[in-house]
Every structure is written in structure tokens, then in C-alpha cells.
Amino acid sequence: MPEALLERENTVFVGGQWKNGRGAEMLEVTDPSTGNVLSRVQAGSAEDVEKAARAAAKAFDGWKRKPGAERAKYLRGFARGLESRKTILVRVQMHNNGKPRIEAEIDVDDAIATFDYYATLAEGLDERQDTRVDHAGGTHFGLVRHEPVGPVGMIVPWNFPLVTSAWKIAPALAAGCTATVKTSEMTPLNELVYGDIAAEIGLPAGVLNIVTGGAEVGIALTRAHEFRKISFTGSNMIGAKVMEAVSARCLPISLELGGKSPIVVTADADIDQAVSCIMGGIFFNAGQMCSATSRLIVDKSIEPKLIEALVEASRALRVGSPFEDGIEMGPLTTSAQCHKVLWMIEDAKSDGLDCVIGGGAIDRDGHFVKPTIFRDVPQDHTIWRDEIFGPVLATTTVSSDEEAIAVANDTHYGLVGSVVSGDWTRAKAIADRIEAGQIWINTPQVVYPDSAWGGFKQSGIGRELGPWGLSGYLGVKHILSEV
Structure with missing residues (x-):
């Protein structure tokens, strides 16, 4: 296994820089085929989340003002960065998740395709702005704009590393949002690669932040006041706790939860x-x-x-x-x-x-x-x-x-x-x-990537993938004026 992915001295990516996590916990990354420990990763802390949230908030204004076509170049940079690391990422999934090679390859290819897809949608975003609405029976007209909701906190699960994070990061960045991702404490290694790629392609500091850790980090992320939306994928039990925490501030939330299909x-x-x-x-x-x-x-x-x-x-x-x-x-x-x-x-x-x-x-x-x-x-x-x-x-x-x-x-x-x-x-x-x-x-x-993903009943709130995934990170603004 490549030491660059297994042994990381710095495991928190905040404000465009790698830092050592401040959490008290060391996360044990294991190989489920043997039960042996592959690596020990320093967890982040609530303080790390606070710094990430502030970095995301600081970066938001500049990022949202960039043309969609420019944001698309960065998204394609993520896709190419994943592509160049495919062999390594497949092996990490095989070691840390126990996925057969074909399944691990599907996961990496899915993540690559997701970034490419949302790059294309980002390129068309500017053309959608200021769509005219002629209001019947009056002298007024409207202009409709689609604008990013703001800095977003994201919590991803352990069963599909790279994939579920790509489903969140790609549409959020395409929309003009900044993002902070909490990795799974069981499978953090692959998600950390997004920080490597962000630095490699010159993504503006604070647009993407990554914090490793468990419950302490997740709780801090749901409580950080800089975030204007929380996106969570995981169990219904934890999803309910996330929803409760977010409800205190009446924030938008998306939940992709369980199933018994x-x-x-x-x-x-x-x-x-x-x-x-x-x-x-x-x-x-x-x-x-x-x-x-x-x-x-x-x-x-x-x-x-x-x-x-x-x-x-x-x-x-x-x-x-x-x-x-x-x-x-x-x-x-x-x-x-x-x-x-x-x-x-x-x-x-x-x-x-x-x-x-x-x-x-x-x-x-x-x-x-x-x-x-x-x-x-x-x-x-x-x-x-x-x-x-x-x-x-x-x-x-x-x-x-x-x-x-x-x-x-x-x-x-x-x-x-x-x-x-x-x-x-x-x-x-x-x-x-x-x-x-x-x-x-x-x-x-x-x-x-152009499917719709999400459920009814207790399987969640909102949709990921497709244009619906992009819409989840956009607010609608209606400007009304007289002729």
C-alpha cells in the first residue's frame, strides 16, 4: 500500500492547507479481510470544524462570483485528479472497505463521472440567470436567478467512500457553494484525496475543507453557525439527531437515509x-x-x-x-x-x-x-x-x-x-x-450521474444526482420590476 495514503501526518484540510487534527482520538483504519490495523489517523476536533466553517464562509463570496465555466474547470480538475490516482484509490477501497476489485473500480469511475457531469451543468448555469417572467395583467416583469445557498456542511458514510462525497461536493461546488466534509471515522483515507487534489489544482483556499473524526466532529458540524445547509448520508438513527440539531436554526437539510427495499x-x-x-x-x-x-x-x-x-x-x-x-x-x-x-x-x-x-x-x-x-x-x-x-x-x-x-x-x-x-x-x-x-x-x-437519487417516507429528504442534485444547493431569487 502507498504510504502517502496510509500514513498521513496531517489529516485535516482547512483553508487550503493540511493541518494536524486536534482531536484526542486516533482513528484505527482496519482491513476487514484480516481484522488487522492498516493505519492510525489523527481525528479532528470541534475546534477544527470551527476553523473549517470560518474558512468556508470567508471563501464563499469569491467562489460564488466566479463564472460557472470557471468553476467547471476546477470540477474537471477533480475528475482528472481521481483518474490519475485510480489504481491507488481502488487498492485503498479493497484494503479498507473489503470491496472486490470490480466494485472498487465502479466506485472510482462513478466519482469521476459525477465531477465531469456537474462540470457540464456548471457551464450552463450562467445562461439560466435572469430568466424573464412577464406577469399577466400588469406592468411588471420578473427576473429569476438561481444562487448558491452558501457554505454547506456535509457528513458522508463508510460504505461508499469517494462516491457519496462526490455526489455532494461536485454539485455544491458547481452551484457556487463552499463545502466542509466530515469523513467517516471507519474509512477516512480515500476522502482525504480530495484535499490533495484541491491543492494540486489550485482550488481557492476554503472552498473545500475536510475534517476527520467521529461524533465530536459531526456534532460540531451540525452546530456551526456559518453553515447554511447540512447534507447527511447515513442511518436513520443518526439522521434524526442531525435533523434535530439543525432544526434549532431552521436550516435547509438533505438526508439520504435507510431502506428496506x-x-x-x-x-x-x-x-x-x-x-x-x-x-x-x-x-x-x-x-x-x-x-x-x-x-x-x-x-x-x-x-x-x-x-x-x-x-x-x-x-x-x-x-x-x-x-x-x-x-x-x-x-x-x-x-x-x-x-x-x-x-x-x-x-x-x-x-x-x-x-x-x-x-x-x-x-x-x-x-x-x-x-x-x-x-x-x-x-x-x-x-x-x-x-x-x-x-x-x-x-x-x-x-x-x-x-x-x-x-x-x-x-x-x-x-x-x-x-x-x-x-x-x-x-x-x-x-x-x-x-x-x-x-x-x-x-x-x-x-x-444524471439519475435522481433519494427516497420517500423515512428514506430521506431531497434528491442527489442529476439536475435535482444541483438544485439542492441553489436558492431561487425573483426580482420584480416595472417595465
Whole structure:
């Protein structure tokens, strides 16, 4: 592993300069394939957050005044900086997250594409300014402007480093906002690269700030008065605390939270296609996805055949260290998450649920959990209703599309959903009625920079990606004048 990424003397990037974090805590960065410590990273402190917030506020006026085309050049600089470091960044994700190589490569490519996409949107921003509105019945006209909301505080999770931060940083900077990012305390290494690139491309001081750390840093970020918006991705439990802290100042907030998403398979579905979609939806990233389609809702007529095919495919799935040949699923990223998943599996087994494959840890070093499927799960059981965030699929059967829709929507969440059917029109009709922000039809989960990402119900507030992601960092100003 490159020492430049593993061993960092300075781990806080504030005002365009690297500094040593002032937190009392040393963050242990581990390899989940072995449980061994890769590196120890100095955490930041509340004082570091205060300095970052002041730097972001100081930089805001100059940054927002830059033409969109000029901001776009910096965004493309981030994309090229990531591109030039791709080999290293892939290895860091393999070591620190336990991602198989193909998954790590997808993550880096996604981050690169996100910066390029928002560079293009930034280039078109100035043309949207002062759009004229001729008000009916009077002598007045209006001019509509889209202006950045201000300095933004951002909190990113551990399951998709680089990606979730790119989804926030790129649109914020494109809009003319300045940003301060709190990295995950479990996977801080890749996000620190954004500071390296910012210095390399000459990004104005304070436009992007990065602070490592845990709860102390997160709390300080939500309380810093310089921030005019908070963007958070993570669990509902922490999201509620962030929302409570921000509510005291009535600030705008975006929350991308959890999910307990359905995948509906109709009677006329192609079995092989269904297996591909189901496997990708629950075992990609070892199930550590807010978008995991962890509830399989299948028509009774094909359920036996589908379950048989799923068990066979799960048995064939190669699980192990990402540095072993042909690995398709790696370990869970953290020890705590591994223990939580194993506890939920044991709880389901003790309740007598039918575990048709998996159902425990793999006997080796590291945080490995077997691909697990529970069949005919009662719809009031914990593993049917609660987010597990691991490679655990719960299944049930239905007798009609109407029943499938009702079961799919019987959840507090509404992030994503999938439909697999031999009739596209039928699948589209089901997708139209599933209460979720992103639906896939007859395809594994693919997310593009120009998609919309976000959910209904308790899955969050607001949207990331696409023009909607940019709009989240823009306020609308209406100037009214007489002719």
C-alpha cells in the first residue's frame, strides 16, 4: 500500500492547507479481510470544524462570483485528479472497505463521472440567470436567478467512500457553494484525496475543507453557525439527531437515509434474469447498501424454481478477500456491522425461520458473513421490516400483482425498488405504484450521474444526482420590476 495514503501526518484540510487534527482520538483504519490495523489517523476536533466553517464562509463570496465555466474547470480538475490516482484509490477501497476489485473500480469511475457531469451543468448555469417572467395583467416583469445557498456542511458514510462525497461536493461546488466534509471515522483515507487534489489544482483556499473524526466532529458540524445547509448520508438513527440539531436554526437539510427495499418478481419473469437482479441487489458490497433490495416478493407459481436457482447461485458465489482471484463478495467493512448482522441472523434462526442457505459467519479471519436467504418470512418479523445492511435476503410469496404492490409498499421506507417481469408494460405498471424514489425494471442496480437519487417516507429528504442534485444547493431569487 502507498504510504502517502496510509500514513498521513496531517489529516485535516482547512483553508487550503493540511493541518494536524486536534482531536484526542486516533482513528484505527482496519482491513476487514484480516481484522488487522492498516493505519492510525489523527481525528479532528470541534475546534477544527470551527476553523473549517470560518474558512468556508470567508471563501464563499469569491467562489460564488466566479463564472460557472470557471468553476467547471476546477470540477474537471477533480475528475482528472481521481483518474490519475485510480489504481491507488481502488487498492485503498479493497484494503479498507473489503470491496472486490470490480466494485472498487465502479466506485472510482462513478466519482469521476459525477465531477465531469456537474462540470457540464456548471457551464450552463450562467445562461439560466435572469430568466424573464412577464406577469399577466400588469406592468411588471420578473427576473429569476438561481444562487448558491452558501457554505454547506456535509457528513458522508463508510460504505461508499469517494462516491457519496462526490455526489455532494461536485454539485455544491458547481452551484457556487463552499463545502466542509466530515469523513467517516471507519474509512477516512480515500476522502482525504480530495484535499490533495484541491491543492494540486489550485482550488481557492476554503472552498473545500475536510475534517476527520467521529461524533465530536459531526456534532460540531451540525452546530456551526456559518453553515447554511447540512447534507447527511447515513442511518436513520443518526439522521434524526442531525435533523434535530439543525432544526434549532431552521436550516435547509438533505438526508439520504435507510431502506428496506422490495424486488418484485412476476409469474412470467425469466428465472435467470431474476436471479441476476436479486443477487446484485442483495450481495453487491456484501449487502451494505441503503438501496439493498432485501425483500423478495415473488409470485407463488414460480417461487420453488426461483428459490432453487437462488440457492444454487448463492452457493456458487465466491466470498473472500478482494485480493484473492475471482472474488465476487468481500467481507463486511466493520467489526460492529458484522456482529450486528450475525446477531440478526441468529435471532431469525432462533425464531424458527427457514434459512435455506448461509446463516452465519465464514470460519476465517476477517468480517465475513455467508450469503444468507430466509424463505417465507413473516411480514411482521424483524428481518422483513428492519434494515440489516448485510448479505441477508428475506422472501415471501404473493398471488397477484395487486398483492405484490401492497406488500412492497408496506414499509416505513421508500428509497428504491426493483421489478422483474416478462412483460415490460406489466412491470412498468407495478413500478408506477411502488412508493420509492428509484425503480429498476429488468436490470441490476445501475445509477448514473444524471439519475435522481433519494427516497420517500423515512428514506430521506431531497434528491442527489442529476439536475435535482444541483438544485439542492441553489436558492431561487425573483426580482420584480416595472417595465
